[in-house]
Amino acid sequence: MTGKDQCVRRETLVKRPSMSETIVCTPSVEAACVTKTRPASGQNSPFRKNIHSLLLWQLWVWLRLPNGSLVCFVSAAEGHIVAELTHLDRLEAESIHIMREVISDAENPVMLYSVGKDSAVMLHLAMKAFYPSVPPFPLMHVDTTWKFKEMIAFRDRKAAEIGMDLIVHTNQDGVEQGVGPFTHGSSLHTDIMKTTALKQALNKYKFDLAFGGARRDEEKSRAKERICSFRTAEHRWDPKNQRPELWSLYNTRIRKGESIRCFPLSNWTELDIWQYIRKENIEIVPLYYAAKRPVVEWEGSQIMVDDDRVPEALRVTAVEKYVRFRTLGCYPLTGAVESRADTLEDIIQEMLLTTSSERQGRTIDRDQAASMEKKKQEGYF
């Protein structure tokens, strides 16, 4: 069978309203051949509901059938008169929709701000969503005390510029016990200074809705998490008992003590994030750009010597290298990559040509394939 045959067969059996439409008219109209130019939106056409909106022209062919009825064949060419939304437009509109929707039902919302590039995009979207109002919720940063100094400076300046309240929470018990990645290892440190600290903060301020910047493309278990993800009063996530999300309708109803984590960037990919940063000219922490920085080798990663808490034996091995960071977290847990990419274009180019996925720079979920899912069930964001 040829392609043409197949096409004909398909069209005769199944209606294809966007390309050709058959309309039976009253027999009083004379057979005629009409060429007609139509406006893009076609406001006054009786056929508007059935015919594709983006029409450049249509050819209408009228034929009288033996039984006296008149048939009109319409063939049309499509064009882009009304600007079509790009994938970035659609992602932006969706994220804004999500934010506006969920804060309306929440009593005490907060935006978790990690100072990274995803947070930067999320914050930018929040400003757009509520403009000209300032976003009606505070920012909260869970500070493990091991973040890069540049991150902290950036965070404070950004919050002040926008005029949003900034809550900084640190697990003081952990600080008193001297918990840190060098002494306690990455998983215990993350558990105490990040997961526990986050739960502490959510309990302390009684937030019932927390925005987070996680994306579904980051990791397999995130691919199945909802945009609005329900948490029990103990902050647990039950992957087998998630609320279905239909259309753009979000069910954020909860009872006292329970909460919702909302991920407005769920459908963005890493490339989308970078493209959007470039398109919207969003400021990000300079650590993402390559520069000469002192790094040492620790547990298989190149980490930056950001302060004197790097054990001295390690510190003396520091060498100056051109490096940058693909993700930002606690400095001893965030591996640097050697790079000369010091512009956004270079970073994106490097990302597109690179061969290792984004989270590899982080030590957290390398141990076992499903480890992130476990952490999330326990309350890791």
Added chain:
Amino acid sequence: MSHQSDLIAEDISAYLEAHENKSLLRFITCGSVDDGKSTLIGRLLYDSKMIFEDQLDALETDSKKHGTQGDQIDFALLVDGLAAEREQGITIDVAYRFFSTDKRKFIVADTPGHEQYTRNMATGASTADLAILMIDARKGILTQTRRHSFIASSLGIRKLVLAINKMDLVEYDEAIYNNIEQDFLEFAQELNAGIEIQAIPMSALAGDNITSNSANTPWYSGPALMEYLETVPVGDERMAAPFRMPVQWVNRPNLDFRGFSGQIASGTIKPGDRIKTLPSAKETTVERVVVHGGDLKEAVAGQSVTLTFADEVDTSRGDVICAASEPAEVADQFQARILWMSDDAMLPGRRYIMKMGSKSVTALVSGLKYQIDVNTLQDKPGKTLALNEVGVCTLGLDQPIAFDPYDINRETGGFILIDRLTNNTVGLGLLDFALRRAGNIHWQALDVDRETLAEQKEQKPAVLWFTGLSGSGKSTIANALQKKLYSMGKHTFVLDGDNVRHGLNRDLGFTDEDRVENIRRVSNVAKLMSDAGLITLVSFISPFRSERRMARNMMTDGEFVEIHVDTPLDVAEQRDVKGLYKRARAGEIKNFTGIDSPYEPPQSPEITINTVNSTAEEGADQIVKWMQDKGFFS
């Protein structure tokens, strides 16, 4: 990575310009694991070079550990995300995947194929532009193919790809392909009109007709799957439809600005357009289309904007802004198709929260007209809808809402139903039309009744009937339990034998007849309290089985909970908190239960509490646990 156009290396800026303007196609894949669905998605990701080297390493390790393809790479493992799924080798939820080519960005909703996951498929379909139906060439059109086609077309998907897979296992036989396509096209006439179907012979495992046309099917001259996905028009019918925008948020930064924020569901809008807000039906003119970074001259379906009006028109969250010339309909009685998504069946006569657009209202499912068998598409009679069942229902709301029929507008005609007690999303619905003549049929039934009262209190009413000897600890346990329930936010009341005898039953003594009358009155009071939605704790000796049975029969099924506070006579007598046993033994009190009047212990109480070895606190905990297990609190 996929974007291997030489452009990336040579001229990244030009590349980015081109890629900023890519369009987006969202599609869903339907079929079961056996049909090779996950394999297909894994293959699409793999062939579009969306897999990084470290992921590939992990995949090879995983393939050897869990894979079903021997030493070959098992693409399905790329896609099946959750640990439980990897162990069981099945896909149990909706997973979203992302990939892009030089022409388009794609979001794939990967959903399970079995009938018990119909709701998951519907979830994925609700946001998809296109569906890929997987068919095993060896098996042809199966019941599940029909089910998937029905759900996809019901949810408004207008483009179907018939992926006739595993062609390698039927020696790429053209006749087999043609038969399957023909069978399907015949069946497709039962689906909604206006569906476009593209059949493609393929092998996801071997890679035939996925990214390029295969030499194994020289008789097939249609597009390869990727070519089709990259070029099929994403006809945005929403742009041509009349303007609709549900108001999400009223934007009031200061006294000089009052805007209405929302995402345009359909149509276009520009300053000067006449609009009508529904359901209030006030008309005005759009003054500005506000977005961050400057006003727009025109905004189109899909964009999130903030509108300001020329006049002060009272508009709030949940209202729908419509083109004044073509407004949506407003009604409070509907016919709708409902797909049930909860383990607890849909019962006509129950109230749910209905969310549509940005509006939440109370909805009563007033009747189920008939069920639709998702496998045969035939109507069948039914009284309830169980999980994954579809039915045509009539709905009554507590207030009118603006809507369009779902088949005309997905955004203003699709809704979810939420259980008022558990807050779970229990159903999805597609509005078909308003029932105009029935304007007053059912709202009467929405009067406040016992169910409403209980729902308001977020609990299931119960009569906790404590029976046992005097001094057994009934009241102590009941009081401890009441404190616990109170701290859990539950609404309770204790009916205590002593208290009631001081008032309502002051005229009754302790003869057998009076004891029966005592229990009859108390049972009636308890019944009234449970009708009011309360958890009632009745603490009465109630020595006779027959009157306890009378009390039980008076209550709604499942609400009577008999709790035997099992304290042996000698222990109770030893405690003798009120000194009554001593007086009874001395002959000062007649007809004292256990001494000169019998106690008939319950034969099969719901709960037995042993007070000899445990405290009242422990007894109360035991009851809370039991109630939790039996679903009284959820």
